[in-house]
Amino acid sequence: MIEFINVNKTYPNGVTALKDVNLKIEQGEFVAIIGLSGAGKSTLIRCINRMHDINEGTLNVNGVDVSNLKGKQIRTFRRKIGMIFQSFNLVTRTSVINNVLVSSVPELPWWRKILGLFPKDKKIVALEALDKVGILDKAYNRVDQLSGGQQQRVALARTLAQNPSVILADEPVASLDPVTAKVVMDDFKRINQEMEMSILINIHHVELALEYADRVIGIRKGEIVYDGKSEDVNQEVLNNIYGSITEVPHMNDSEEAEV
Ligand SMILES: Nc1ncnc2c1ncn2[C@@H]1O[C@H](COP(=O)(O)OP(=O)(O)OP(=O)(O)O)[C@@H](O)[C@H]1O
Numbered sequence: 001m002i003e004f005i006n007v008n009k010t011y012p013n014g015v016t017a018l019k020d021v022n023l024k025i026e027q028g029e030f031v032a033i034i035g036l037s038g039a040g041k042s043t044l045i046r047c048i049n050r051m052h053d054i055n056e057g058t059l060n061v062n063g064v065d066v067s068n069l070k071g072k073q074i075r076t077f078r079r080k081i082g083m084i085f086q087s088f089n090l091v092t093r094t095s096v097i098n099n100v101l102v103s104s105v106p107e108l109p110w111w112r113k114i115l116g117l118f119p120k121d122k123k124i125v126a127l128e129a130l131d132k133v134g135i136l137d138k139a140y141n142r143v144d145q146l147s148g149g150q151q152q153r154v155a156l157a158r159t160l161a162q163n164p165s166v167i168l169a170d171e172p173v174a175s176l177d178p179v180t181a182k183v184v185m186d187d188f189k190r191i192n193q194e195m196e197m198s199i200l201i202n203i204h205h206v207e208l209a210l211e212y213a214d215r216v217i218g219i220r221k222g223e224i225v226y227d228g229k230s231e232d233v234n235q236e237v238l239n240n241i242y243g244s245i246t247e248v249p250h251m252n253d254s255e256e257a258e259v
Pocket of ligand 1 (some may be wrong): 002011012013015016017035036037038039040041042043202
């Protein structure tokens with residue numbers, strides 16, 4: 001379970017990104033976080049894996065008060081919290097399987113990683129993870145030979161190989177075309193349902209958020225202004241999150257912007 005209790009986050013430049021946030025996310029939930037640019041979505045999910053520190057309040061993840069973690073404890077903790085970025089964050093000049101393996105065996109000496117000498121059982125885990133996201137046939141391709149959607153699925157497989165309890169995804173489909181975005185969202189949904197991993201996604205596409213997530217959290221200027229079922233999100237809720245009807249992003253607008 002992830003629990004925010006009266007959490008505040010102010011950056012050193014004085015910008016308050018989270019204001020008195022209270023949330024409880026149970027294991028296995030699929031949650032979409034929506035809001036205008038600058039509302040605090042990234043800050044919210046990045047505090048969960050200590051990419052950012054909170055200033056006030058308490059943030060518990062699976063019973064661990066994340067503010068108390070130090071040094072090596074943070075690295076160990078992060079292995080149970082998968083993170084997916086908009087830009088995939090892969091090493092593009094090496095193979096797909098190497099990308100998955102390198103992060104799943106951090107304890108391996110660097111020279112074995114460079115020479116690609118990975119334990120057989122880890123290779124099996126990596127291949128299984130690639131199979132789960134439908135790109136097993138690309139295992140020995142170089143990452144830079146793959147499309148954006150395939151690269152995001154490699155990133156997802158890399159996270160799966162760590163067997164995290166939670167996957168945090170920061171705009172995972174923002175740089176993908178609408179069709180590929182749905183393919184990747186389908187992967188998230190399947191992983192959520194079959195592996196019972198909690199999924200927290202920051203997403204600008206409201207339609208995708210409503211279609212895939214069970215729960216929607218709306219943030220406005222650092223404050224949670226909606227927290228409820230996706231099917232209960234109506235125009236009034238969206239106006240409250242985005243400020244006015246004209247500011248609500250529509251999938252079609254995004255499609256045009258991405259073409
Ligand atoms: N490292 C930082 N230092 C200072 N201010 C920051 C930093 N990161 C974010 N902010 C500020 O905190 C606020 C929330 O930013 P955040 O990135 O969390 O919003 P967001 O909703 O994820 O936006 P976007 O959709 O554009 O990614 C913004 O005002 C932003 O300018």
